Amino acid sequence: MNVYKKLVHDLLVGDYLQVVTHVPDEDNRPECFRRVEKIEYIDAPAEQFFGNRSFYLFARGLPPQAGPVIVWCHGVEAPLIYPPGDVTVWADVPDKRREWDGERGWWENTLEDNPLFPVSRVPTDEEVELAELGDMKDRVEAERMWEA
Numbered sequence: 001m002n003v004y005k006k007l008v009h010d011l012l013v014g015d016y017l018q019v020v021t022h023v024p025d026e027d028n029r030p031e032c033f034r035r036v037e038k039i040e041y042i043d044a045p046a047e048q049f050f051g052n053r054s055f056y057l058f059a060r061g062l063p064p065q066a067g068p069v070i071v072w073c074h075g076v077e078a079p080l081i082y083p084p085g086d087v088t089v090w091a092d093v094p095d096k097r098r099e100w101d102g103e104r105g106w107w108e109n110t111l112e113d114n115p116l117f118p119v120s121r122v123p124t125d126e127e128v129e130l131a132e133l134g135d136m137k138d139r140v141e142a143e144r145m146w147e148a
Contacts, residue, residue: 001030001090001092002016002090002091002092003031003033003042003088003090003091003093004088004139005086005087005088005136005138006086006087006089006109006134006135006139007018007084007086007087007138008069008071008082008083008084008085008086008087008133008136009041009069009084009127009131009134009135010130010131011036011069011089011116011131012039012069012085012128012135012136013034013036013038013039014035014036014091014098014102015035015036015039015063015089015135016033016034016035016036016090016093017033017034017035017036017071017073017074017087017088017089017138018032018033018087018088018089018090019032019033019034019076019080021088022031025128026120029136030090030097033077033089033090033093034074034076035073035074035075035098036071036072036073036074037073037106037107038071038072038107038122039070039071039072039122039123040069040070040073040115040116040117040120040121040122040123040144041067041069041070041120041121041122041123042067042069042117042119042120042122043067044067044068044119049079054070055147067084068081068082068084068115069081069082069084070082070116070120072106072107073106073133074101074104074106074107075079075106076106077114080114081098091139101140102146106124135148
């Protein structure tokens with residue numbers, strides 16, 4: 001099972017995000033990862049939500065207004081809210097699981113292009129393209145670490 005880190009702002013619909021991280025030495029099990037079905041951004045300075053994150057945001061190339069990211073995942077009962085920073089994604093999800101989860105959307109009523117919260121918005125086409133580029137960079141870096 002190959003996993004890698006990427007910025008939460010680089011998450012894409014269809015990624016398999018690690019949503020369970022409390023099982024010592026066993027967090028890289030398939031059931032700890034869920035398919036991302038919808039993403040929304042909150043545009044607000046991160047320091048309003050999370051103290052002392054400004055340096056980290058600049059170091060990772062995020063703008064200072066990068067706020068939390070709201071993520072709806074297959075099989076998770078509520079949206080998850082992540083601060084700016086890294087998350088863990090499963091890279092080599094079996095095709096059968098991708099097909100099964102993709103055909104049986106958990107959040108079908110929320111998949112519209114309208115945000116569900118008054119303080120959030122869906123990513124623009126440009127932001128999705130940037131996330132795809134960031135994802136490719138993170139995957140290449142992760143592959144180099146796997147080979148080492």
